[in-house]
Amino acid sequence: MKNIFKISYLTILLLLGTYQVNAAEKVELLKTDWSFKGLFGKFDRGSLQRGYQVYTEVCSSCHSMKYVSYRNLAEKGGPEFTIDQVKAIAANFDVIDGPNNDGEMFDRPAKLSDKFVKPYENVKAAQAANGGAYPPDMSVLAKARSGGVDYIYSVLLGYEDPPSGITLDDGVYYNKYMYGNNIKMAKPLSDNLIEYSDGTIASEEQMAKDVTTFLMWAAEPHLESRHKMGFKAILYIIILTILVYFSMKKVWSRIESEV
């Protein structure tokens, strides 16, 4: 038994060691309470809905979210807007469809089944409009940065005046948490930038937290059912393990001198 502990301890050390490689090179990230962490973690519905509002009113003018569909906004485990709300949201956007029977492409309002409409036609257009920097697609952003949600939250709140001695080019901003400290995105959030429809005070921190929560959901839309199923699965395995353990003890007791 001692050896099992020894080995598992060493293995965990190794795994943690590799894990920390990514974390070690960065400054300490800002922390906040995420409702979706932990064994029973769930999204805060209000936060998701507000987060969608921040995304759509602030981020979506530059950042696409090409793997998320409007229908997802009404699905269980997400912001859970009503179907009618989502239909109204989708109808605000135009998509190009076609060709019709005359061979022409045409515009129509977006439907539930459409993916989020992109702000730019393609990567080149996005770069041209943003000083050469491509605003990354936000569908899986929360999983695509080491540090995850903490990192995104920190970057949103990490804008500062550059330390003396550092001069920045035009269109480049200083961010304490950004890799390399230079970011081409202007400070996106400020107090009361938007007016939350549920009346929550739109402080900078509140918006950062809400939109990051929304990004986590966008990246991991099945997180809630994963946590729920995980709890059941693990409970089931534990009970089965106990049963098998006692069966094993019983069967092995037939051997008189167990070695």
Place this chain on the structure above:
Amino acid sequence: MSNQEYVPKSKFGKWFNDRLPLLTLASHLADYPTPKNLNYWWTFGGILTFCLITQIVTGITLAMHYIAHADMAFESVEHIMRDVNYGWLIRYIHSNGASMFFLAVYIHIFRSLFYGSYKSPREIIWIIGIIIYLLMMASAFMGYVLPWGQMSFWGATVITNLFSAIPFVGEGIVNWLWGGYSVDNPTLTRFFTLHYLIPFLILGLVVLHIWALHVPGNNNPIGIDIKKPSKDTVPFHPYIVLKDGFALLMFMLVFAFFVFYSPNVLGHADNYIEANPMVTPAHIVPEWYLLPFYAILRSVPDKLMGVIAMLSAILILAALPWLDTSKIRSAVFRPLYKQFYWILVADVLILGYVGAMPAEGLYLLIARVATGYYFIHFLMILPILGFKEKTIPVPLSITEPVLGGSPNLATVKKKRV
């Protein structure tokens, strides 16, 4: 291998068994005499079989939804994660399953090293095992390429580029592997094909691995030859089946924890960024299970020599039955080997650690020392130890140390988990 010939009870059973002796095989597997002192380190064989089958079943399901095309692979993985029913579950089991598979195989290999399971008459089992391990690494590497994220693309670029170190024909071989002049769609489609093929080769080799095992039978913690069947053995069913089952469930607990609560912790965040040949990630790091070999590769300044060192580090294992000159199998009776064994374990863990670090300064120095020691262990310490070491007297049978009060009682008891 049971003493009396198996005879099916039913008439149909007899008719069938005379034509295809599947029932005889089943009876052999159930009765297979197994040393009764096997500890939990021996349960990893069964766990590995479970891992392989899990990977094949989830893999085939994923292949029904995945599209092996450079423009669509990343999107199809997102489609699996979002829109396929329980697609996220299947994919997370598959991706974490690879890590669990390697965790189990490393324990299985190091168990063999501790108890000398590779020694005569089990050399063929061992060598088949090494081939399986090599195929596992190839398959895991190609599987990691399929999501076509940044780490997929650049990992594939770095690893395939290793072949360019071969003198004269290197460049040609790399272009041949790529199916072009860079890692691109042809590379992805062939990797997908091979990633689908290799697990079935592994499955075939696993059958040979078990077949070869059933000829001499299991080694055991005290490493002596035992009479089969005898008082020292128990039939595989129900004794070992239950014990393996219990250990497998414990293993599944860890597995489930990763799948449901930290599904991405063992992967690299960059792999959620779609492959972009124009942008190189800051650090290109392989998956954790390849890190020790990555460290060996980078510890040698010359590219070709680095590749040779890395390959030798794996292939040297195949020669192990002949490099280890000691007649005593179990480290329980080899006080010096036991210490060198733990040093080797630490050495490999250190290699894994520095493999994840940038290859510079102190890390590079540590990697070089650890690489050197790795080879010294196999090429010098093991051959010499067999002649110089004073071993502890080995008991005559498994029951003897318990009944006869041999001086090794304490040590043997400690090994029992």
